[in-house]
Amino acid sequence: MIQRYVFSYIMDLKSTLDELDYTQLEKIINVLLAARKNDKQIFILGNGGSAATASHFACDLGKGTIDYANSDFRRFRAISLTDNLALITALGNDLSYNHIFAEQLKNLMNPGDVVIGISASGNSPNILEAFDVAKKVGAITIGFLGFGGGKARDIVDYHLTVSSRNYGISEDFHMIVEHIITQIIRRVLHEKKQKVVFLDRDGIINEKPPEHQYVTQWEDFKFIPEIFDTLSALLKKDYKLVIVTNQQGIGKKLFNEQQLHDIHARMNEEFVKRDIKIEKIYYCPHLESDGCNCRKPQPGMLYRAQNELPFIIDMDNSFILGDSIRDVQAGKAFGIKTVLFNSNGYAKNNDADYQINSIPDVVNIIDKF
Ligand SMILES: [Mg+2]
Ligand SMILES: [Zn+2]
Structure with missing residues (x-):
């Protein structure tokens, strides 16, 4: 019984990986590289497991891409909006949970910045609201989505979307894609x-x-x-x-x-x-x-x-x-x-x-x- 469950999970994950859209992936990598070059900020956000992915992504961009041998190395300005628990709970408690990301973006975001929203359903209201604020300010929006993309798919400038309706599979895919992106960027930037x-x-x-x-x-x-x-x-x-x-x-x-x-x-x-x-x-x-x-x-x-x-x-x-x-x-x-x-x-x-x-x-x- 366990073996059959494991087998079907792995099968689903493998076929989900085959859905990776290389054209979108390349565009997203270029957006991130341009943000670094132009000194723009990259905000990453998500709920639950996707909040952990947002933190992980900001960590890999902020630390994993640096060439320490080069003291002039231009760095990524990547921030996850999932890590300030005081601010998140204050916004959630006093305003509404739907505003926890949008309000942080209003504090920090400039035109030309990048917002990456991670949502397995593609319908999380606080993610949709963050994208909405980003659009109004003139930021570039990227969705890491599941379940076919939900409402977010039609709002964002770029997206990597999987059809799986399994939260675990969608979140695994987003995590893997995050590693693919940061490893490619690392190689592009400082490996001869x-x-x-x-x-x-x-x-x-x-x-x-x-x-x-x-x-x-x-x-x-x-x-x-x-x-x-x-x-x-x-x-x-x-x-x-x-x-x-x-x-x-x-x-x-x-x-x-x-x-x-x-x-x-x-x-x-x-x-x-x-x-x-x-x-x-x-x-x-x-x-x-x-x-x-x-x-x-x-x-x-x-x-x-x-x-x-x-x-x-x-x-x-x-x-x-x-x-x-x-x-x-x-x-x-x-x-x-x-x-x-x-x-x-x-x-x-x-x-x-x-x-x-x-x-x-x-x-x-x-x-x-
Ligand atoms: Mg031989
Ligand atoms: Zn062999």
């Missing part, structure tokens, strides 16, 4: 774009084991001799190095993740000796038959890198280097250039942007990007 080479491992860094065999221990791992100079040359050209490797042998129980980590630790020792820094190693431990999203040709490991690495990937100048059509397909699906090392000619006639017959040639290829 970085060129990345996604390196396949077997057949690029180390000799490819024979068909259907795996590198299960350090003794099986034989570096391809030219890889050291090649990686050093790429580093000199300001590329960051990330390894993305399918390791189906784990799924087949031929070796375990600890053994793989040991091999990678030994591999890394050799790189460190030569001043070669690998940013991160991603591996897929699954069987091809598992249908995961990380085993190449799926681009899951590259997307994880995009989420986790502390810089924005320069998509125009980054590429994947591999010796298999699967590497090429993963790179294409992610949207970067693809370089195929045609080690023994078997992978010929495919869609790779560039083909090389020796690994050091990759250094000449990148000048043609």
Whole structure:
């Protein structure tokens, strides 16, 4: 019974996430970025769980977006109107609960400011009244709405709305969208774009084991001799190095993740000796038959890198280097250039942007990007 409930909740949440309107999301991000640039205030408000989301949103904009390395960094002026309990209860008690946000806005708001109202029903009277005041002052209004949007949907300038009539699902969606927005803003504002080479491992860094065999221990791992100079040359050209490797042998129980980590630790020792820094190693431990999203040709490991690495990937100048059509397909699906090392000619006639017959040639290829 519990399991079925959990399953249906997660199913509802997943399909609700698919309703995210990317066009509206982008517009809202641009409104917030413009507010920061023009020194405008951003007011965030909601009731109940949405009040908590308003506080959380103001926290993430106010703190989570700052680049502390830059002392001149222009900050967001974000305020949640849900946090002054004295003022809220005074307004609610003496006037009406419907006025708790509108009256605060009258105190603080200037033309060109932004008001974000969060309402699962889209019909909370105090939110509608706040939007009304905002419009009169000449502020930009944004709704995070549920239940199809309610009355608020027709009033606001921009909105992210879900159809779910479940309060939990609607509020989850608003929370997730808040994190998406603040993380994108953080990246846009202070993370330098970085060129990345996604390196396949077997057949690029180390000799490819024979068909259907795996590198299960350090003794099986034989570096391809030219890889050291090649990686050093790429580093000199300001590329960051990330390894993305399918390791189906784990799924087949031929070796375990600890053994793989040991091999990678030994591999890394050799790189460190030569001043070669690998940013991160991603591996897929699954069987091809598992249908995961990380085993190449799926681009899951590259997307994880995009989420986790502390810089924005320069998509125009980054590429994947591999010796298999699967590497090429993963790179294409992610949207970067693809370089195929045609080690023994078997992978010929495919869609790779560039083909090389020796690994050091990759250094000449990148000048043609
Ligand atoms: Mg390979
Ligand atoms: Zn996988």
